[in-house]
Amino acid sequence: MTKQYHDNVLPGEALDQIFRDARTYNGWLDKPVSQDQIEAIYDLMKMAPTSANMQPGRFVWVTSHEQKDRLAELASDGNKDKVRAAPVTVIIGYDIDFHEELPWLFPHTDAKSWFEGDEEGRKEGAFRNSALQGAYLILAARSIGLDCGPMSGVDLDGVTKEFFADQPRVKADWICSIGYGDKTTIFDRSPRPDFAKFNTVV
Amino acid sequence: MTKQYHDNVLPGEALDQIFRDARTYNGWLDKPVSQDQIEAIYDLMKMAPTSANMQPGRFVWVTSHEQKDRLAELASDGNKDKVRAAPVTVIIGYDIDFHEELPWLFPHTDAKSWFEGDEEGRKEGAFRNSALQGAYLILAARSIGLDCGPMSGVDLDGVTKEFFADQPRVKADWICSIGYGDKTTIFDRSPRPDFAKFNTVV
Numbered sequence A, B: 001m002t003k004q005y006h007d008n009v010l011p012g013e014a015l016d017q018i019f020r021d022a023r024t025y026n027g028w029l030d031k032p033v034s035q036d037q038i039e040a041i042y043d044l045m046k047m048a049p050t051s052a053n054m055q056p057g058r059f060v061w062v063t064s065h066e067q068k069d070r071l072a073e074l075a076s077d078g079n080k081d082k083v084r085a086a087p088v089t090v091i092i093g094y095d096i097d098f099h100e101e102l103p104w105l106f107p108h109t110d111a112k113s114w115f116e117g118d119e120e121g122r123k124e125g126a127f128r129n130s131a132l133q134g135a136y137l138i139l140a141a142r143s144i145g146l147d148c149g150p151m152s153g154v155d156l157d158g159v160t161k162e163f164f165a166d167q168p169r170v171k172a173d174w175i176c177s178i179g180y181g182d183k184t185t186i187f188d189r190s191p192r193p194d195f196a197k198f199n200t201v202v
Helices: A012-020 A035-045 A065-074 A077-085 A098-105 A119-143 A156-163 B012-020 B035-045 B065-074 B077-085 B098-105 B119-143 B156-163
Strands: A057-062 A088-095 A147-151 A170-179 A199-201 B057-062 B088-095 B147-151 B170-179 B199-201
Touching: A012 A119, A012 B035, A012 B119, A035 A119, A035 B012, A035 B199, A057 A065, A057 A119, A065 A077, A065 A088, A065 A156, A077 A147, A077 A170, A088 A119, A088 A156, A098 A119, A119 A147, A119 A170, A119 B012, A119 B119, A156 A170, A199 B035, B012 B119, B035 B119, B057 B065, B057 B119, B065 B077, B065 B088, B065 B156, B077 B147, B077 B170, B088 B119, B088 B156, B098 B119, B119 B147, B119 B170, B156 B170
Parallel strands: A057 B199, A199 B057
Antiparallel strands: A057 A088, A088 A170, A147 A170, B057 B088, B088 B170, B147 B170
């Protein structure tokens, strides 16, 4: 039975935790993130929608010192130390051949055939929908009491080559550190636009 | 003072509402969405992170019968009736010249200069980060007790031309209906992958 929550606004503190008080951190407390927490994040984020349930995101969770060093080498100068210090940094990649999985991911119809022979369309769909999944990942991590530090300052071709070597159709797109944020490492909150600035109602 | 929520896992019912029980709807109850609700969604989603706070998303909220018809004409056959029936359908677009706004959106440093002369990089950043914003939009709408129906089956060039005519550097990217979902219009839940399928921990 489908449960609905019409007009049920989440408590203010929950909205604060995932949207309003949450911040992007540049440094981390020395406190580990467990495999259970990593899987809890994924078990939430995977429930949120992607187009035709394509789930094109492929995720490498970097947790060992050795692999953090390897990833840090490929990060921009400003991001190297962040990657080394974070308990986990997840690489968000996308699979250009996600359509091969559609027969089981979207069993209602033959969605695979929509994408066959259209590599450009697949690349666009994979890019857009893996970005959605990355956003779900950030809010899922926050919803279990963790903080995030998303970063795009990284040599993506290098990360693709180093971390998706066994998946030749996957491209790395950005990275996101996860852990317990260190309050002393955040900037002042950047301004947010009023509704009228970037929105129109017609 | 920055408030933190370390190890505070949101109540199961909140996680159900935004991730686990929420569904993508194909039809809508005859119940309006107010301007206050639209603004409440934006006021939450705008707090979530984008790269250098670029906030490249530009949003047109289609609420009037006349404009719904105009948008429905540009939707794929399977989506026309959904757009006509939904209380609101928001067009998610992105501004390729978002960097012009960075002096006030990211006042910590001269981020505008990072993007000048690099239209390809701006397009990629705008595409990725407006997708993140669209994902925040979906979870924000759910968090105030509304349902979503995201769709990419739409003539994007047509929507760009018709709905962003006054913003020549903005491109439409996808659309998302918002309202009170009609339970009778959903498919069976599509399968979700186990952690091991698309994740690696290193």
